[in-house]
Amino acid sequence: MIPASRPRLIVLCLVVSAMMAGLVTRVWFIQVKNQSAYASQASSERIREVIEPPVRGPVLDDLGTPIVNSYPALVISVSLPTLWKMSDGGASVLRRLAGLLHIKQRMMLREVRLCTVGVSQPCWPGSPYQPIPVAERVPARIALQVLEDQRLYPGVTAAIQPVTHYREPISTNLAQVIGYLQPITASELKSQGLPVTGFAAVDLVGQAGLEQEYDAELRGIPGVERLAVNAAGQVTGTLSSVKPRAGDYLVTSINAALQQDTLSALASAVQKSQFAGSPTSNGGAAVVMTTTGRVLAMASYPTYNPAIWTGGISLREFGRLFDAGGGEPALNRATQGQYPPGSTWKVTSLAAAVAAGYSLYGTYTCPGGVTIGGHTYQNDGNPSLGPMSFYTALVVSCDTVFYQLAYDIYLRDHVRQDAVTSPHAPVQEMQRMELGWGFGHTTNVDLPEENPGNVPTREWLYYFWKDNAHTGQNWCKFGRANGSYVQQIEWDDCRYGNIWTPGQSVIASIGQGYVSVTPLQLARAYAALANGGTLYSPRIGEALISPSGKVVRRITPPVAGHLPVAKATLAYIRHALAGVVTSGTAAGTFGGFPLGRVCVAGKTGTAQVQGNQSTSVFASFAPCDHPKFVVVVMVPNSGFGAQVAGPAVRQIWDGLFGLEGHKAALPGGVLPGLPYLNRAGQVVPPPGFGPPARRAKHAKPGAHR
């Protein structure tokens, strides 16, 4: 080596050492210092999570027969965006698919077009980016053919998806109570921290009724399969697999036969009234267990088939569901309908009077009319009946007795007759009693849709006037001192609407004016009357049973309160209500009814509504001595309580007990116990109730995937 090279070789040695040291340092930095960051990146890209949707739990009636049922089925879907990319818009693919599925080509083409303006059903009402299901319950052979020959069927997928089945006629009878399922919204996904399954039709969430109320339990838990994938996205193995857990079974206390009876009684009442010329279009009914607060039937007319929600509802059907002119079938009248209770309300006024010190056994006069505050209030349709007991006042439904009591109690409240109300005005005695019966606030039934009804108090009147004097109904703008009848009222309301007059108390005492209740509120109040004072928060759900058969939760109707009424008073009222049926306002309605076999008690209600026909109400319980059931029917805008609602209630009692040629829904009034799941996962009806319930054949729990 020449001398000049030596130092340069040493420099080379140093450079090489530095290079190696640099490599080690950098590798240390990546592998030791930042290891966790790289490790998480690595796992995120080599693992794919596949979410497997759970099968939604069924909703069962009291005997364990499914009302709504989900089961996994092979569904063939078409992705529009993929078809659009093809030169012929995917027509050839659809034709081929139609041939494979034995569907008419024209039908197939219609099903996958979008429901836009001017396109009528059949069409796809959902998002164009959501796979459109074209065939459910497809044989595996055909599904495989589609999957394996993607060259022939681009954009066509076959996947196991839960399919919802609505059993008829019970689901139509119970449509508003069941509710419906709709694709989950992005905000719901986020707020509930749910994984997206990727199956658009599967990410459904209960949006109304029991489906919404018990959504968390019914939905189940999605399965997660963590797959190892290679760089090309091919699956190389399964790292972990958690099977989906099917949703719980919701057993309800709804009796399918009784529900059928209730709806058809309600429907025929509305239809008969319509036939007689009334403008009525809807009504609500409820059958509640007095001793437990369970709901046995809950009907709303008009109703609809909830299956129309499946796979996306069309705009027209959606419009029809919420069209007030068509009776708004989506509304649950039993919990959302707010109607004046009419004379069925008198039981609370009587209780208030007794609480205020009026003797239960006293004598009260029933004149043809009373003049209070310069205004004469007539006894509805009745002449002067002279002195009478409370018993008779209820049996013949004398209004003037209650007018006078209301005025007396109003005076006891020491209200100055010209006092303007305030938000802090104390609740008056009469209204305190009404609130004590559970009116004026929701029953907290296990349904998301419920209205509170209204018990007019002075506080309420303050806000009512404030909201409508210059805004809202704008009485002061439209009112005329000498205009039409309505304009005169508005003129008055503008000037004096914020004053609680004796007339307000008088009208409220017979369940008219601003008083409104829902059929369910009335039913539970009468249940409390019947059971000795316990006010329940009614429940439709009875129990949640896991797919393995374990009772996860028994649902017991909570006690919401106790009527502020002495037992003796309640017993007296019950006795009077039995008289209503035998010799009072409902005697005609129940003429020929086998009261000897089942003693029925009840109260008619005919609430006059300004500008409309009366609201027909009948609230009833049976048997008289040890009441077990309450039936309430309310039909607005139809006529007398004894003429419209009364016969409907009679028909429901017939169906419940099996009277007058009807088949008993609950023979002997005996309620079934809880159905259970046998080892095979089939639902077995409670002992003593019929043959094993027929289950939809796909509905075996555990059959998911």
Next chain:
Amino acid sequence: MSWVSGHPRSRTAPAWMVVRWIGARLAGRDSALRQADWLLLSAVLALCALGTLVIWSATAPTLAQQGSNPHAFLLKQVLNIALGLVLMLVVSSLDARQLKLYAPVVYGLSCLGLLAVLTPLGSIVNGARSWISIGAGFQIEPSEFAKLSVIVISAMLLANLKHGQTRPAAKAIGLTIGVSALPILLVVAEPDLGVTIVLVVLVIGLIALSGVRLRWLAGMLAAAALAIVAVAKLHLLRAYQLNRLSSFINPSADPRGTGYSAAQAKIAIGSGGIHGTGLFHSQLVAGSFVPEQHTDFIFAVVGNELGFVGACIVIGLLGLLLFCTLRIAIKAEDQFGTLVAAGIAIWFAVQAFVNIGMTIGIMPVTGLPLPFVSYGGSAMFADMIAVGLLQSVRRRRCVFAS
């Protein structure tokens, strides 16, 4: 007994004579094996063994998935190593002085090879026309041998000092640049950025080591810098090369495109941690997330499956290899031997640094294999021949020393 001392390579010589000759060359007093640098050999063999294991682990899952023999790459690499060792033995048994004579031949052959690559004989891999198919599924990469030939021819030219000269003459340097320019231009034409870098660094390094005046060296470096600027300005780089370079500067710009390999390699190495997942135990490797993970990106597999420990062992073995090589260069008796050994050191060092560097994000992505570790026949043969040269240089010193 004249036939005994007759030329052993004579065609008339009995077969046993040939065997005895080879035996003498290999096991004799001044034989290749006896005089071998065993430390160097151990480093080489350890790298080969480690590399083979890692190649096996990196290729078996994919091969199995394809339904092929999962050991195919393992067996081929073992064969490559075996053939490479034979080549090494043959070369190491040559006299270093003879090497000088062979240098032009080697140079000519490799230039011919590089030319052949540009003809329809060559096949394109990863955007570069750098392979010659020689049938039966075998391919040669002449650019691997070009590195050797540039080292040998440059060393020959630069070591050729007239009596009394203490530095190579300007003529020798000019000749060196001129002679090495041909293979460099041919490699640029392929185009193979990695090999170009190695060759340019080699020539500059060898000229620097040859004892040239520092100011000349500075001038040369300035010229090289100018050339780089010119290359950039005149758009002489191919699109994919520019992409590689720009994605080196900003790897996250295009994570699924050019930067993908670099990003994936970094993820693989980083997630290996201190101990790694263990051979055959990496989902990342089994899923082939790092492209070319058995060849250019083999260090990513080392880092992932063997962890920081494994990575340090590989870098350490490469360091040992370079240490032995530089020791041979320093102790070599003649300038030619020094330059050959130093050239080999530069080659291995640059190639190892660029290769490992690109997997850990400090070098742009180029197609350079990791010496002795990456899968590949041509590279293994060239590397082994280089080791053979080193042994030969060292043995010559030993002969004189004794």
